Each structure stands twice: as structure tokens, then as C-alpha cells.
Amino acid sequence: MLRTFDTHKIRKTRELSGRLWDFTPAEGEYAGKTQKVMVPSCLETYPGFGNYRGLADYETTFEAQGNVRLEFKGVSHFARVFIDGRETASHYGSYTPFSVCVTGLAAGTHTLKVTVDNAFRDEYSLDFPNDYMSYGGISRGVCLDEIGELFLQWVHITPLKEESGVWTVRAEVSVRNLTERAGCALLSLSLAGQELISSQISPAPGEQSYTFENLTVTGVTPWSMDSPVLYPIQARLSQDGQVFDDLIDRTGFRLVQVQDNRILLNGRPVRIKGFCRHEDHPHFGCALPAEAIARDLQLVRDLGANSIRTSHYPNDELFLDMCDEMGILVWEENHARGLSEEQMRNPFFEPQCEEVIRAMITAHYNHPSIYIWGILNECASDTALGRECYQAQFSLIRSLDLSRPVSYASCKYNADICQDLPDICSWNMYPYWYDDETAVKKIEDLDAFLGKQGIHKPLIVSEVGAGAIYAFRDTAKDVWSEDLQAEILGKQLTEIFSKERCSGLYIWQFCDVRVSRIWWAMRRPKSRNNKGLVDEYRRPKLAYDVVKGIFEKLENYW
Numbered sequence: 001m002l003r004t005f006d007t008h009k010i011r012k013t014r015e016l017s018g019r020l021w022d023f024t025p026a027e028g029e030y031a032g033k034t035q036k037v038m039v040p041s042c043l044e045t046y047p048g049f050g051n052y053r054g055l056a057d058y059e060t061t062f063e064a065q066g067n068v069r070l071e072f073k074g075v076s077h078f079a080r081v082f083i084d085g086r087e088t089a090s091h092y093g094s095y096t097p098f099s100v101c102v103t104g105l106a107a108g109t110h111t112l113k114v115t116v117d118n119a120f121r122d123e124y125s126l127d128f129p130n131d132y133m134s135y136g137g138i139s140r141g142v143c144l145d146e147i148g149e150l151f152l153q154w155v156h157i158t159p160l161k162e163e164s165g166v167w168t169v170r171a172e173v174s175v176r177n178l179t180e181r182a183g184c185a186l187l188s189l190s191l192a193g194q195e196l197i198s199s200q201i202s203p204a205p206g207e208q209s210y211t212f213e214n215l216t217v218t219g220v221t222p223w224s225m226d227s228p229v230l231y232p233i234q235a236r237l238s239q240d241g242q243v244f245d246d247l248i249d250r251t252g253f254r255l256v257q258v259q260d261n262r263i264l265l266n267g268r269p270v271r272i273k274g275f276c277r278h279e280d281h282p283h284f285g286c287a288l289p290a291e292a293i294a295r296d297l298q299l300v301r302d303l304g305a306n307s308i309r310t311s312h313y314p315n316d317e318l319f320l321d322m323c324d325e326m327g328i329l330v331w332e333e334n335h336a337r338g339l340s341e342e343q344m345r346n347p348f349f350e351p352q353c354e355e356v357i358r359a360m361i362t363a364h365y366n367h368p369s370i371y372i373w374g375i376l377n378e379c380a381s382d383t384a385l386g387r388e389c390y391q392a393q394f395s396l397i398r399s400l401d402l403s404r405p406v407s408y409a410s411c412k413y414n415a416d417i418c419q420d421l422p423d424i425c426s427w428n429m430y431p432y433w434y435d436d437e438t439a440v441k442k443i444e445d446l447d448a449f450l451g452k453q454g455i456h457k458p459l460i461v462s463e464v465g466a467g468a469i470y471a472f473r474d475t476a477k478d479v480w481s482e483d484l485q486a487e488i489l490g491k492q493l494t495e496i497f498s499k500e501r502c503s504g505l506y507i508w509q510f511c512d513v514r515v516s517r518i519w520w521a522m523r524r525p526k527s528r529n530n531k532g533l534v535d536e537y538r539r540p541k542l543a544y545d546v547v548k549g550i551f552e553k554l555e556n557y558w
């Protein structure tokens, strides 16, 4: 399953995932031995492959003729794609989609081989042993579209303002022309069932995008946490009255604005009651099937939460589709956790971060649930080089999307030199866990630190939490007991919500997650980051009811 709705009615599209492929590792005791595995999946979940690092091949076949477009929603970390034995694409970026077009395929059966590499290498600057597991494999869906010479690549809808029930929106449509000559088609677009555009286009070879300003839509219900109403976006290309390509997406009508110390959703100040969540499960690695994602979101809802931070990378579109439908706000961030200045000096680092940002925003633009774009969690925001990266990446985001505020989760406290750059200031803190200072004191100090620089922006506690090993109960409330975690979370949440200066918080973290074997595992019992409110199998810890009790009493808005 790739999305929760159909993305085409005209274009012939089919999923190549959701079935068994041949998997052949290149290294280790099973080198050269082929077995059947489900795609998508993570290779570390296959028996005997728990700690495999290196190259491996995934192979399948498909029937097609003419021009096709293959889209890979996520391959970790690096992929080389071969069609009928010929290399047609390569891609680095574990959590972002990429596509490849092949023209003039002869009718019949074709082979598709994807060589993946999940090793840690300098040229994969965002993947290294970390406080989560960098899984490998074809970890998200794969689809095959039959296309002609011209096809629709993406449509971006931006709701800009609402006056007396009339929404003004901007539409941008990207078309690809696979030929060497100018194309010719009628482009039409409807939104919420209303025809907005009908325009003759002559796209040059390659990619072209068309922007349409001042479009208006009436009679729609705004998207909100309590009433997450979605509307279809339908783009079509036709010639001589015959529609030959289409693209369907969804959006919601809502504005996200920052005013003084508050984040406004359609004019109302939101109170964030959130969780940071890794895509991780002992059975699936980061390749959670739709059912498991939906179950996570049900738990999030049961806990009375209203937001998720996709720490620390862009998430599967299925997850975003479900958040759109459930009214869960999403802070989505690029792929970067805890890089030092030295790691940020890696020449691959900045271009790879920017590539992730471009791919993330292009693919996820229309999701109304996404209300913040985040970058560079706990990186070197206390150094001049770090500042250059934060600056460059925020300007890139703003050049791609001005409709959402930007932020980053900092742990540099008074040494941070980048707080003037984002729209929202966000801080990770672990009072009573990593240190004994109260949350109240921390927030007051940060507020004073920002105030001295003349910075008056909304403040979010982007991480707060404590660890516990599931089923370890202890009357002495010793470290790693569920009892201590429950007590600490109770204190942290009560203190943070008592500070109205703060727009809300994200608990670190939703579920326990596997961490890398090297180094990190030595500081993490059971090789897990155990700060989950539920363990890796989603069994609730004592803190579950404490958090639920606090979250449920608080409204979604200030």
C-alpha cells in the first residue's frame, strides 16, 4: 500500500512492492545466496541479518511496453537501479523518494534490480552510528507508472488567505516532457471539485513548472485538528479533448502563522501536546506497514496528543496521509541528528541535506498536517560553520515554501548563535534525567537569553523525557524503572505547561527504538533508546497513564 487514496484515474499505475522479491546479499555467510523477501522491508529484520552492513541486491520483474516511470519511496541508504541489466539511476537518501523514467521498452517482461548499500561511508554523510538504527533495504513502497511523452510530476497548492468564506490559493504544476521537442497539451486543474485552470501549455524538453496566482475556492470547510476535512486536487493533461494523463492529491484549507509568541492555525493559537517518533519496530525495522502506522497513531490519539515530530527524517507518505485524516499536526524534519562541526565539514553534508529538503518539500507539500519544517536536530548551532548551514537550509526552505514556519531543535542553550534564524525557537531538555535543573528554570533562562538578543518568537520544548525498561518496577524508583520515568514525566509536563511562554512540547519519545551497535548501544540498555512511553512492541509503561491524564485535560488551543 503506497497511499491511503488513489493517485490516478487515467494514468495506469501499479505497485511493485507488497510482494516478494529476490534478495541476494553480497557479503557475509549468506553471500550469493538468494531468498524471497517482502518489499518494502528492512534487511536487518531477515533471519541472520540483524547486523548486516554492506551491499545487497533486490530483484523482481514487471510487464510493460513503451515509457515507464518507476518511483521508489525510500531506499536505505544508497541505491543503484538496473533495468534489464542496464544501470538507469542511483540515489543516496534513506528517507526521500526518487524516480527514474525509461523510454521505449519493448513489450514483454523486464527485470528490475536494485543494489542497496547500508554501510556507513563518508560519502553517506547523514548515516552513521547513531542513537537510532540506520536500517537498510527497500524500506518504502515502489510503483510503476505507464506514461506517454508528457506527464504530470507534481502539483502544489498553497492556501494563501480566507475572506468571507473565499479562499485565495496559488497552484504550481510541474510537467515533464520526455522528448527532444516542445510538447503541447491542455492543462486543467480542479480543487475541491471546482475547476480552477484550463490552460494551453507547450512544455520544452525536460521539466517545466507553471504557476497560477489568485485562484479562488468557495464553500469549503477549513482543515483543523478537530475537523480534518480534506479536498481532492485533480490535474489533467489532454489533447484533442482526450485526457491522457492525470495526477490526484489532497489538501486541506488552513493557514499556519506565527504571531508574537504563538503559532496560529487558522487564527487560533495551538497548544502542542506531542511526541517525537522514530519509524521503528522490532518486526519491521523502519518499514512499518500501514496497519502498524495506523495503530501507532491510534495510541497517540488515545494518549490525548495532537502532534508528532518526525525525528529525525522525512516520514513515509502513508503516515502523513493518516495524520492528514486524523487531524494530527506534524513537525517534519530533514535527515540529520546530532552532527558535530567536524561532521558538518564533510563536503557531502550540506549538498545532501539540501537534497533531502528539496525532495521532502516537493513530495509532501500538500499535506495540511505538516505545520513546521524542521532541520538539523542538535547540530553545531554554536559554531560559525554551523550557522552557515542553518542559514543556507532555512533560505532553501523559504525559497520552496513560504506557507509554513521553520524551526530546529537545539541543545546548545546559551552557546547557540542561530536563534535569530528560525520562526520558532525550539529546545531539547531533560530535567531530572540528564540534570537536576527544573524545567521552569530552564525555560525562564532561555526566555531571558532570547530576550537579551531581542528575539520574541514562539517557543517549543522539542524534546523532554526520561528512560525506563518495560516491566522494570522498583519501589526505590531507581534509574531505568518505569516508576522513575512516570514520576519525571509527570513533573516535566506539569512544569512546562505551567509556563505560558511555551507553545507546547514533544515527549521524547513515542516508542523504544533500536540504536546502532557501535558506541551507542554501550550507553543504552538492551541496545534501545528506552525513553518510549510504550516499549518497542507498543506495550504501555507506567508513564502512559500519567501523560494521558495531563494531555487529556489540556485543550488543543491556548
Ligand code: ADA
Residues within 6 Å of the ligand: 131, 337, 377, 378, 411, 428, 463, 508, 529, 531
Ligand atoms: C537528543 C536527541 C535524540 C535522543 C535524545 C536522548 O535530544 O535529539 O535523538 O538521542 O537526545 O535520548 O538523549
